[in-house]
Structures are given as structure tokens and as C-alpha cells.
Amino acid sequence: MTRSLKKGPYIDDNLLKKLKKLEGDKTKPIKTWSRRSTISPEMIGYTFLVHNGKQFISVKVNENMIGHKFGEFSPTTKFIRHGGRMQKELEKKVSQKETEKK
Numbered sequence: 001m002t003r004s005l006k007k008g009p010y011i012d013d014n015l016l017k018k019l020k021k022l023e024g025d026k027t028k029p030i031k032t033w034s035r036r037s038t039i040s041p042e043m044i045g046y047t048f049l050v051h052n053g054k055q056f057i058s059v060k061v062n063e064n065m066i067g068h069k070f071g072e073f074s075p076t077t078k079f080i081r082h083g084g085r086m087q088k089e090l091e092k093k094v095s096q097k098e099t100e101k102k
Helices: 011-021 085-101
Strands: 028-033 047-051 056-061
Touching: 011 028
Parallel strands: 028 047
Antiparallel strands: 047 056
């Protein structure tokens, strides 16, 4: 569910202060824990370090990201693979075929 139009997009006040402080210096990354903040047009070209609960993930803002939230670009979970006996057997067959080709 989106935020109402009369309220406008949510952008954390501390994040806006950091943007105004850097004003023009787009090389230095801005550290933020505010994953719920909406990306605005003033942020284009800046690099943000968005916290995912464990570490900071670098997010370089471009025009396609406007209107999205920072949390969308720093995943909190890491997909490893689907497990099970069948998956292991399939991976073993694929690795055997690759070694036979060499």
C-alpha cells in the first residue's frame, strides 16, 4: 500500500541533512539505516551505503530508481540454493559433464 498523495513521499530528515551537507561532492558515500526512505530526484548520482541488518551495501542512485525505497536495493536475506538429494545429484551430473568436455 502506498503513502497518500497529500502526505507526499517519506524521506528521513537525517538523510536530507546529510545530502545538503555534501552538496555537490558526489564521490563520498552517505551511510544510512533508513531503508524506508523514498529515493528523490536530488539523490541522482550519489552513492549511499544502505544497511541490511548486518552490513552496508553500496547503492549508486540513477534515474530509474526514483520513487523506489532504499530497502529494495539492499536485500536482507541471502539465497544459497534449494537443497535436497535430487539437487545434489543434478549438480554432480553437470560437473561430471563439464570435466568430460575438458
